[in-house]
Amino acid sequence: MSSLHTMGQQQDRRSWAEPYKIKVVEPLRTTTREEREAAIADAGYNTFLLPSKDVYIDLLTDSGTNAMSDRQWAGMMLGDEAYAGSGNYYRLEDTIRRFYGYRHVVPTHQGRGAENLLSQSLISPGHHVPGNMYFTTTRFHQEKAGATFHDIIVDEAHDPTLDAPFKGNVDLAKLAALIDEVGAERIPYVCVAATVNMAGGQPISMANMRAVRELTQRHGIAIYLDATRAVENALFIREREEGYGSTSLADILLEFCSYSDGCTMSGKKDPLTNIGGWLATNDEALFEEARNLVVVYEGLHTYGGMAGRDMEAMAIGITESVELAYMKSRVGQVRYLGELLDQWGIPFVRPVGGHGIFLDARGFYPHLDQEQFPAQTLAAQLxxxxxxxxxxxxxxxxxRDAATGENHHPSLELVRLTIPRRVYTQAHMDVVAESVKACYDDREAARGLRMTYEPKYLRFFQARFEPLG
Ligand SMILES: Cc1ncc(COP(=O)(O)O)c(C=O)c1O
Ligand SMILES: N[C@@H](Cc1ccc(O)cc1)C(=O)O
Structure with a gap:
């Protein structure tokens, strides 16, 4: 076999290799089992409450944990830290218009700032907001503004074992039924997420997005996209949907966004930065309201809680995020971890999504009741x-259900291994896989947890637990 031929094969096998090399490194600290026992007990068995100095490989989230490129760091030096009219804001606004296609931009400190502005501006008590599965902060803001949330994702999304290409799709029949039931005038907008975080980073297809647009347009209902990971979604469309196999991610993104009226954005994900976000819209009235409201909650409408340098880094990060080689390596790394776990029959959500592996805690601990917090237990165990x-x-x-106060009982009981962008190596993924396997081998010993402190809002961030048994 010629060496060229061999090289070709290797390229195919390694088609997602990182299109960058490492210039700066940050040391990692390992701890002893005794130190970890003390740390997790101090943290009330909640990984959100662990100091990061006690963590070895941090897969808590892909939010704000990205490694920036040398160009982004260079851009940081171009920060125009004027209170009003920063040049970096105008650059960011241009970049968002170019890549996402919306007319107006209101910057915010992060995604939930944009969700707050959107919900407060468009929702009144008695409204209904459908979404393709809930996201914690998004639903919180919708409910706080007086809406009832309705999950209209396809049923497949609730089955972790089912392998389907677009498990993030909207179930059009569910949406149509809701419109019939409550009336279009009580639905201020449909909230479409791409990809769907809580479903395991599952994508929505272009055809489905187009169909949602057709259906809602007939009833005069707007669509607001949660575009947090829409570029990751674009890669899935390119890979899985007929007709997009040679379309650039930038073109797919633009077409996808064109079927919506605007978006909320956590700039801490796709845009490859550590902080920031925005609300974008084509609706003049919403723009005027949100641009006014932003000064109450975030800052002036030309920075919205971000420093000028952060806006510059975000503008550069957006252009990097749509590069095919980068996005293939990003999702390729997540898939690599999935392949390792698969060899050992470890249960996780199928197919592998865009930003992480979602372990199926029910599959680990069939002997635990959901009220014994199987996923919380597994996260502490790992x-x-x-x-x-x-x-x-x-x-x-x-x-809890906003109306009844009862616990929601989601079909998915998952532990998310979220992969930060451009941060960890394949060897780190090997270590993670081996650690998950050790937990799986020891699964019968798990006894579950009891909640000892439950905060009123978004309880998972600060709740405390103690071991049962
Ligand atoms: C899908 C999705 N929407 C919205 C948000 C909210 O963004 P942020 O954390 O920047 O407030 C996040 C992450 O929190 C997210 O993953
Ligand atoms: N959006 C981030 C941060 C976050 C985490 C959990 C939440 O429920 C809300 C926000 C993430 O998905 O990781």
């Missing part, structure tokens, strides 16, 4: 095992 930090995405995250 930390104890190896200092790897993950996040509960089950009954604790789902919280």
């Amino acid at each position: 930390y104890l095992e190896a200092g790897v930090r993950a996040m509960e995405r089950g009954i604790v995250s789902a919280g």
Whole structure:
């Protein structure tokens, strides 16, 4: 076999290799089992409450944990820290218009700032907001503004074992039924997330987005996109949807966004920065309201809580995020971890999504009741095992029903291993996989947890637990 041929094969096998090399490194600290036992007990068995100095490999979130490029760091030196009219704001606004296609931009400190502005501006008590599965902060703001949230995602999304290409899709029949039931005038907008975080980073197809647009347009209902990971979604469309196999991610993103009226954005994900966000809209009236409201909650409408240098880094990060080689390596790394876990039959959400592996805690601990917090237990166990930090995405995250005060009982009881962008290597993924396997081998010993402190809002962030048994 010629060496060229061999090289070609290797390129195919390694088609997602990182299109960058490492210039700066940050040391990692390992801890002893005794130190971890003390740390997780101090943290009330909640990984959100662990000091990061006690964490070895941090897969809590892909939010704000990105490594920036040398260009972004250079951009940081171009920060125009004027209170009003920063040049970096105008650059960011241009970049968002170019890549996402919306007319107006209101900057915010992060995604939930944009969710607050959107919800307060468009929702009145008695309204209904449909969404393709809930997201914690998004639903919180919708309910706080007086709306009832309705999950209109396809049923497949609730089954972790089912392998389907677009498990983030909206179920059009569910949406149509809701419109019939409550009336279009009581639905201020449909909230569409791409990808769907709580479903395991599952994508929505272009055809489905187009169909949602057609249906809602007939009833005069707007669509607001949660565009937090829409570029990751674009890669799935390119890979899985007919007709997009050679379309650039930038073109897919633009077409996808064109079927919506605007978006909320956590700039801490796709845009490859550590902080920031925005609300974008094509609606003049909403723009005027949000641009006014932003000065109450975030800051002036030309910085919205971000420093000028952060806006510059975000503008550069957006242009990097749509590069195909980068996005293939980003999702490729997540898939690599999935392949390792698969060899050992470890249960996780199928197919692998965009930003992490979601372990199925019910599959680990069939002997635990959901009220014994299987996913919270597994996240604590993984930390104890190896200092790897993950996040509960089950009954604790789902919280309580806003009307009845009863616990929601989500079908998905998951632990998310979220991969920060451009941060960890393949060897780190090997260590993570081996640590998960050790927890799986020891699964019968798990006894579950009891909640000892429950905060009123978004309880998963600060709740405390103690071991049962
Ligand atoms: C899908 C999704 N929407 C909204 C948000 C809220 O963004 P932020 O954390 O920047 O407030 C996040 C992350 O929190 C998210 O993953
Ligand atoms: N959006 C971030 C941070 C976050 C985490 C959990 C939440 O429920 C809310 C926000 C994430 O998905 O990781």
